[in-house]
Amino acid sequence: MFSDELLARFLDASSRGDVETVSVLMSRSTELLNQRGEQGWTALMLAARNGHFDVAKVLLSHGCDTSGTNRSGQTAADVAQFWGNLHIARLLASVPDPVPDLRRLLPDRAGEEPDTFFNREFLDRMSVKRSDSEWLDSKRASPDSVFLLFHKLNPLVSSGAGETRLCKLGAPGVQELLKNGDTVVVFLGVERQEKQEKEDNLVAWFALDTEDDPTEFLKTEDPGCFFLPGAMPGLLRLSDDDAGVVAQARSVLAWHSRYRFCPTCGSATKVEEAGYKRTCLRAGCRSLQGVHNTCYPRVDPVVIMLVLHPDGNQCLLGRKKTFPPGLFSCLAGFVEPGEALESAVRREVLEESGVQVGPVQYLSSQAWPMPSCLMIGCHCVALTTDVTADENEIEEARWFTRQQVIDALVKDKRAVFNMPPRQAIAHLLLKHWTGFNANL
Numbered sequence: 503m504f505s506d507e508l509l510a511r512f513l514d515a516s517s518r519g520d521v522e523t524v525s526v527l528m529s530r531s532t533e534l535l536n537q538r539g540e541q542g543w544t545a546l547m548l549a550a551r552n553g554h555f556d557v558a559k560v561l562l563s564h565g566c567d568t569s570g571t572n573r574s575g576q577t578a579a580d581v582a583q584f585w586g587n588l589h590i591a592r593l594l595a596s597v598p599d600p601v602p603d604l605r606r607l608l609p610d611r612a613g614e615e616p617d618t619f620f621n622r623e624f625l626d627r628m629s630v631k632r633s634d635s636e637w638l639d640s641k642r643a644s645p646d647s648v649f650l651l652f653h654k655l656n657p658l659v660s661s662g663a664g665e666t667r668l669c670k671l672g673a674p675g676v677q678e679l680l681k682n683g684d685t686v687v688v689f690l691g692v693e694r695q696e697k698q699e700k701e702d703n704l705v706a707w708f709a710l711d712t713e714d715d716p717t718e719f720l721k722t723e724d725p726g727c728f729f730l731p732g733a734m735p736g737l738l739r740l741s742d743d744d745a746g747v748v749a750q751a752r753s754v755l756a757w758h759s760r761y762r763f764c765p766t767c768g769s770a771t772k773v774e775e776a777g778y779k780r781t782c783l784r785a786g787c788r789s790l791q792g793v794h795n796t797c798y799p800r801v802d803p804v805v806i807m808l809v810l811h812p813d814g815n816q817c818l819l820g821r822k823k824t825f826p827p828g829l830f831s832c833l834a835g836f837v838e839p840g841e842a843l844e845s846a847v848r849r850e851v852l853e854e855s856g857v858q859v860g861p862v863q864y865l866s867s868q869a870w871p872m873p874s875c876l877m878i879g880c881h882c883v884a885l886t887t888d889v890t891a892d893e894n895e896i897e898e899a900r901w902f903t904r905q906q907v908i909d910a911l912v913k914d915k916r917a918v919f920n921m922p923p924r925q926a927i928a929h930l931l932l933k934h935w936t937g938f939n940a941n942l
């Protein structure tokens with residue numbers, strides 16, 4: 503701490519060009535450096551006003567902030583320029599602003615939208631049709647329509663030729679389930695057409711989930727069909743073409759399985775808008791007034807970030823206790839209510855690793871249907887480098903060099919860690935940072 507009297511002497515010495523007193527006082531309290539006097543001027547502004555080059559140099563050598571402004575909105579450089587002290591203006595102009603400098607470490611944004619797993623959409627969701635019950639009924643009965651069946655949120659698939667593909671059932675294949683009034687049938691959309699088709703010719707897709715024992719059902723179906731076991735890593739076995747429609751279907755079905763009753767009053771609900779809304783059946787429930795976010799499927803935003811070291815050559819990765827051995831990935835965390843993405847990035851990195859973050863840059867996002875996250879992928883640059891992992895969540899967090907990341911990407915024998923799988927956006931953030939464009 504310092505007294506008002508000490509600050510007054512420090513500002514006075516800067517203003518008079520008394521380098522020696524400035525140095526002595528700073529050695530007693532470094533906090534004086536960016537303090538303002540009654541007029542809102544810092545020592546650097548006073549030195550700039552009065553042309554004291556040596557004082558400005560000493561202040562800068564102690565890491566004095568050059569970006570602060572006085573009450574007229576002038577920086578020290580503006581003050582020096584205004585009063586004709588051009589040598590000081592030039593000195594200040596040659597001091598890089600630390601934040602824009604760190605910004606240069608952020609990789610260029612991708613030119614093209616990356617083809618990320620879970621994001622590929624070949625259906626037109628056609629949300630206008632969700633309230634057209636006549637059209638929906640006709641599509642549910644149509645022999646051309648496709649039904650995707652899930653058992654406890656695991657999709658029915660078949661394996662062959664090294665690929666795991668969705669089983670596309672027709673209405674007869676799921677007729678028992680359709681007869682059951684409790685079954686939720688979600689309308690996913692229609693296949694995109696090369697040329698404009700009549701509405702009647704569009705191929706509609708639906709999804710439904712059953713919790714019943716599927717043994718009997720599987721006996722009647724193609725013997726190669728099975729329910730993909732476990733969400734992770736099971737879902738990552740899907741083909742790239744099928745992953746997107748599974749992300750959509752699984753997230754909406756998971757919402758139905760978890761939100762049977764009205765979250766506002768606990769009453770029964772009815773399914774509307776072809777599976778995209780649940781409405782409370784109790785007249786007078788608060789959820790029926792205005793737009794109510796409990797009535798619609800959830801999306802939980804999660805920030806996921808590759809933190810770059812201020813030296814530009816290292817990045818911060820962490821391991822959760824639940825990760826397979828050797829795997830390190832980007833830090834991630836749920837965005838909290840009332841929080842901007844940039845703040846969520848800074849808070850989660852600080853919580854999980856103790857590292858402070860400066861500039862943040864968005865790269866791209868990914869649907870992550872476990873059960874319905876939206877991963878928001880960012881690069882950011884650290885302001886501090888000491889790592890203290892939050893032991894509750896992270897087993898270990900540390901800096902890896904660019905070369906170590908490339909070794910892990912190409913699975914070189916020198917690799918010191920395993921990359922997250924190519925289907926995860928963490929992989930894309932790492933690969934994008936290295937600038938490594940080979941099709942790995």
Ligand SMILES: NC(=O)c1ccc[n+]([C@@H]2O[C@H](COP(=O)([O-])OP(=O)(O)OC[C@H]3O[C@@H](n4cnc5c(N)ncnc54)[C@H](O)[C@@H]3O)[C@@H](O)[C@H]2O)c1
Pocket residue numbers: 802804806831832833834835836850868870872875877895922926927928929
């Ligand atoms: N695609 C990828 O590359 C990738 C990589 C890492 C994580 N993820 C996903 O991101 C999710 C979030 O990351 P995290 O676990 O590090 O988050 P986190 O660091 O915020 O910590 C998770 C904890 O936050 C709490 N929490 C707060 N809001 C929550 C909500 N809406 N839903 C569930 N829990 C909530 C819970 O206590 C939970 O245990 C993971 O669950 C995972 O599915 C995806």
Ligand SMILES: [Mg+2]
Pocket residue numbers: 833834835836850854895
């Ligand atoms: Mg986390």
Ligand SMILES: [Mg+2]
Pocket residue numbers: 834835836850853854895
């Ligand atoms: Mg966290």
Ligand SMILES: [Mg+2]
Pocket residue numbers: 835836850
């Ligand atoms: Mg969190």
Ligand SMILES: [Zn+2]
Pocket residue numbers: 764765766767768769782783784787788789
């Ligand atoms: Zn209600």
